[in-house]
Amino acid sequence: MYEELSYTVLNAQYATSFPNDTIQTGPALVRVNLQVANKSTDQVSVIYYDVARLILPGVVKPVAPTNVHLSTGPKPGTSEVGWIDFPVSKGVTLSTLKLQLGSQLLNEASLVIPFSGAYDPNHFAPKTYPQNLTIYYDFAGNILVYHLTSVNALYAYKGTQAAVGQQFYVFNFSVDNNNGVMVSPGYGFDYIRLNIYGYNTPPVDNTLPHGFNAGAQGVKGRVVYKGPAGMKSLNFAFLVQVAQGQYSYTVYLS
Secondary structure (H helix, E strand, O other), rough: OOOOEEEEEEEEEEOOOOOOOOOOOOOOEEEEEEEEOOOOOOOOOOOHHHHEEEEEOOOOOEEOOOOEEEEOOOOOOOEEHHHEEEEOOOOOHHHHHEEEEEEOOOHHHHHHEEEEOOOOOOOOEEEEOOOEEEEEEEEOOEEEEEEEEEEEOOEEEEOOOOOOOOEEEEEEEEEEOOOOOOOOOOHHHHHHEEOOOEEOOOOOOOOOOEEEOOOOOOOOOOEEEEEEEEOEEEEEEOOOOOOOOOOEEEEOOO
């Protein structure tokens, strides 16, 4: 998985040239044939000339591609097959090579696929941790009931790859307003925080509405944060908005 896309290396080929690649800067080429599937609901943009690299043994700097036959924006729910060509010296051994996907300029967590040997294909796969936490949030004298149903730990969110050592944590809520009036605590940006190393961190994305209609039940939304990768417990807080203070909670990812 990279940028929410699922990559499968179908095979790798070595040749001094390929008839359908007239862009060649070295004495030989390695062609990596790939299947790319966008199983998400997001439009993802990938600039392969920036993020794709071939790692050769004994070569410090990974090799950038010279030609790409893949779309830059695979649509949600689609799959395609294409190739990336890399310039190499003559006589390279394919089994010693690795394909790397990830922008070094943006310090992204890189996906590295070896052409032989051990490999964990699920390392970047999204993980979902069911939760059963009910939170009673008092806003201006009206109680809203938040049900935390699950937390997702992701290496990519909405087509953006996490930075090295980071992950996205998605809190999925269902909210009930048992009051006879509309209650408007604001968006999740305003009052829900993830506590990281003692500091309250605001969300990077939110789909909870600004207000909840009188009697509304099961209103779904998510609040998304960036944090250190591999966290096993998450401390978060609902801020008291009409005075100082907060309500603190802990959930476990196991």
